[in-house]
Amino acid sequence: MPRFASANSSLTQDAYERLRADLLACRLRPGARLKISDLCQSLSVSLSAVREALSRLTSEGLVVAEPQRGFRVAPISAGELRDLTGVRAQIEGMCLERALAVGDVGWESRLVAAFHRLSRTPERAPGDPQRMNEEWSAAHAAYHEALVGGCDSPWLLRLRGLLYAQSERYRRLSVPLAEIARDLNREHRDIMEAALARDAERAKTLMKEHIELTTRVLLEQSWPVGAPPGSPRPATAIVATAA
Known part of the structure; x- marks a missing residue:
């Protein structure tokens, strides 16, 4: 049995x-x-x-x-994305602050290793730039988890995980859209360096900017200017990106 x-x-x-x-x-x-x-x-x-x-x-x-x-x-909307972005930035910042306060050398080593893996992994799928590279996506998630890995609050980490998962759906939809002039590797490196320097305010600011930039790109590319806050994403865009 x-x-x-x-x-x-x-x-x-x-x-x-x-x-x-x-x-x-x-x-x-x-x-x-x-x-x-x-x-x-x-x-x-x-x-x-x-x-x-x-x-x-x-x-x-x-x-x-x-x-x-x-x-x-679960549906998606511009209004939810804005709300999600604000809440996630706050929770990520709280997790980062705790991680920087109590994280040890082991946490630092895991963070450096996670960044190294992420920086060496292509973001787009080999031979198909319209698709996300699943290995990069896994490395990206591991990097963000490593950043807050020193946090000593299980509840904060649990909330952060739920918010990250929701954000991931929106981020995935941005892949087939127009290329954006953005140095993700530099953004990730800057956040890591601030974290290793135990500069909590700079690390939180950079993380907030990192999250908000992704949202800004999505809103500009996916929803018409002036669309109502709760408006769903145009069906044609969803089909194009989720195929």
Whole structure:
């Protein structure tokens, strides 16, 4: 019995991780309906495993449960992006401040290693500049996690993780858009150097600017000027970037 339960738990975790990856990479379009039967087939798991995975993703804000209608991918909007950006900048700053205050040499070493990996990984997929390089995306997440890795507050880190995941959906949508003159490697290096120097104010300022610049690019490229704060992203843009 325990072995059977363990197998079911493993399948559910696998379904959750695969669905979450598809949501963060926008392979599942924002606002799209999620048909449980289709997910069971594509993931090769049971109905209960899919339902449990969707329930977890709903609690993370990546999926929306609609009474009598099932599940949908959480929609995106300019208003939510602005709100998300402000809150994330605050939480990232708080995590950074704690990390700089209590982080040890081990934290410093992990941060330097994470930056080195990120700086040596191409952002765009080899042979297809319209697509995100999954290795870069993983290295990028690891770098940002390493930055706050010295933080001693589990709750702050948990909130930061949820906000990062939501931001990731929006960032992924920016990849196929027009190229922007931006030196991401320099931005990441500057934040790291401020962190290693234990300059909390500079590190927080640079992180805030880093996050806000991504949002500014997305708003300029994805939503018409003067669009209502809560307006959804144009369908044509979503199709072009989530394909």
